[in-house]
Amino acid sequence: MPKAAALGFDDIVLNNCITAANVQEINAVADRAAQWGVNVNYSAYSPRRTGCRDYFLNTEEQQDFLDQGLRRLKERMDKSHWITNNKTTLEATSRYFARGGAPACKAGLRWLVVTSDGALQPCSMQFKRYGLSEQARMVKEFTQNNVCNQCYVSIRSYLDKSFPQLLCENVTEFFSFKSRPRSSCQASN
Numbered sequence: 001m002p003k004a005a006a007l008g009f010d011d012i013v014l015n016n017c018i019t020a021a022n023v024q025e026i027n028a029v030a031d032r033a034a035q036w037g038v039n040v041n042y043s044a045y046s047p048r049r050t051g052c053r054d055y056f057l058n059t060e061e062q063q064d065f066l067d068q069g070l071r072r073l074k075e076r077m078d079k080s081h082w083i084t085n086n087k088t089t090l091e092a093t094s095r096y097f098a099r100g101g102a103p104a105c106k107a108g109l110r111w112l113v114v115t116s117d118g119a120l121q122p123c124s125m126q127f128k129r130y131g132l133s134e135q136a137r138m139v140k141e142f143t144q145n146n147v148c149n150q151c152y153v154s155i156r157s158y159l160d161k162s163f164p165q166l167l168c169e170n171v172t173e174f175f176s177f178k179s180r181p182r183s184s185c186q187a188s189n
Contacts, residue, residue: 005037101149
C-alpha cells in the first residue's frame, strides 16, 4: 500500500465498515491510513446485507466507543484531509447506530441501481428488478411502501441530505480559496 501511495496520485481510499467487532479501532485505522499515505472512508455495518445483527452496535458501551472515536476523527479532520467523510455524515452514522436503523429510505427515488444487464433495482440490497424505463412503477410499488431502515450505506448518507447541505459540504470546499494543509499522509514528489 505505501508503495502504491508513493506514486503520488492521492487516489487510494480504504473503507472501514464500522462494526461491533472493530468500533474500538476506528482511529487506529485512520493512523494506519496516514502511515501508509492513503485516504480512509468510514461506513456503517448493515444487517440488511447479511441478515445478521451480531455485528451491529448493540450495546451502550459500543455506542460510547463509537461516539468517542468519531469525536476524535472529527478533530483530526480539522488538521488534515485524508479522512474522506464529511463531519455530518459521521454524526448521522452515530444516529443510525443509536436508533438501530435509519428510517425514511428513499431508495428507487433519490437513488437506484442499474444492473450490468440494464435492469433497475431500488437498492443494492433489494433484489426486485424493473425494466430500464420503469422507474415510475418502481417508485409506486417499492419506494412508496418501503419501510426498510437497515442500512446507512454511502450513497444514502449523502442523498439523505438536502441539496443546499450537499452544495455547502461539497461545492463550497471545492471552490475555496483557502489553502489546504498538506497532509502528512500524502506522498512527497
